[in-house]
Amino acid sequence: MSPSSRKFGFVVVSNRLPVDRIEPENGEGSWQRSPGGLVTAVEPVMQANDGAWVGWPGIADREYDAFESDGVHLVPVALSEAEVADYYEGFSNDTLWPLYHDVIMPPTYHREWWESYVRVNQRFADAAAAVAKKNAIVWVHDYQLQLVPAMLRTKRPDLTIGFFNHIPFPAYGIYSQLPWRKQILNGLLGADLIGFQRGADAGNFARAVRRSLGYSAKGTVVEVPEKGPDGAPAIRSVIARHFPISIDVAGYEELAEREDVKARAAEIRHELGDPDVVMLGVDRLDYTKGIGHRMKAFGELLEEGRLDVRNATLVQVASPSRERVETYKTLRDEIELTVGRVNGDFGAIGHQAISYFHHSYPREEMVALFLASDIMLVTALRDGMNLVAKEYVASRIDDDGVLVLSEFAGAADELKSALLINPHDIDGLKDAIMAAVEMPQRERQTRMRALRKRVREHDVERWSASFLDVLSGVNPDRAPDLETGDDDSDHPAGEK
């Protein structure tokens, strides 16, 4: 059978493929794995179930044939340069992203961006429909593809369709700004199961459905009025509930146990001048992450003499992201100005206040950084989950280290033994940082043990297994039984 006519029983659809196409100016192109949590979660399910993954290879104006990688069939979807600007940078990341993150930055509404979003969503839906076997399960991911579920259902009513929203779903007072609010809700309601990070996100969605479309949404079930096969009115039930995502805990633990990683952690501390306290921030350079708030709090603590630059330092890793979007350019300038100011005002020779890195690092180096840091600062103003918080916890196999965690990150619903903070309250944040600095070892250990227990018991495999168990259960007469590799997932992740 030619690769293009192969069909699959399980299809994942996301904006990005789990590989990026790298095309150097002179030299041969290659595929590079992007090691996200989603890949780790879904790959074993794909390998066990004859799976395909539909997504964009991260480069404009290039068409690639489908190919196999690590036992998974990858189906690249092409985007033109104009579509990258309008659908990806524009509607996805300059309309939906700020809107869904509580308008921290003002969303921009452009009708041409919306038109591009509709066209590109249709292309993803067509690509998924073309590779899905009869009665297959299709799992669509994230805010870039919210119209795909309904488009798929129209084209392929035999499919069982799941959708997972990785970012927050805002309160109706904010969501209702969106000129296309009904179209997006109808797009999502094409799914049989819609997953969110937090119970509050699922609640916001149900309210939006009631207020905007007038449908009944009680508990976790939305009733969508439709026409039955005979043309008579019928009701289709859609489940909308939370499934908090997680990480590959075992993978992080394995790295944290490695002697070379531990040695690197010691080396990092030494290179930082062997201070008493190392604090760490690790984020995509995004305005939702509260990077400036954390630097302000740290700068004030130095200014007030509550911390001394000779024995306390902040390491900030800010990985480059969406660099052609104006708000991201401005943010980079602001953060880099702040780093310069704090270092200029408070640094001493051999003692930098903030070590700032605008790049990404391999996982080994990240785990070494986690092990080298006494305090992890997660000060997001709004965040669907924040997997870095879970990565820090999973890596601290020594049961040490303190997590300072924003209550506006989804992870706060689960990681209750962290020091929970409101990042807008700079005084409160400063007090929490000092509490972390002064925390006795016994308390650090008790808290970290509780945090580790939580993430170990709720890893990413359990997350995908619980979502897929509920999804394959909605159409028991036709959806295939997926091999999810989890025997203990009769209740969704996040529920006790």
Ligand code: G6P
């Ligand atoms: C968030 C989104 C993902 C997205 C990622 C990186 O985690 O939920 O859908 O892939 O950011 O952003 P990018 O725009 O580079 O794909």
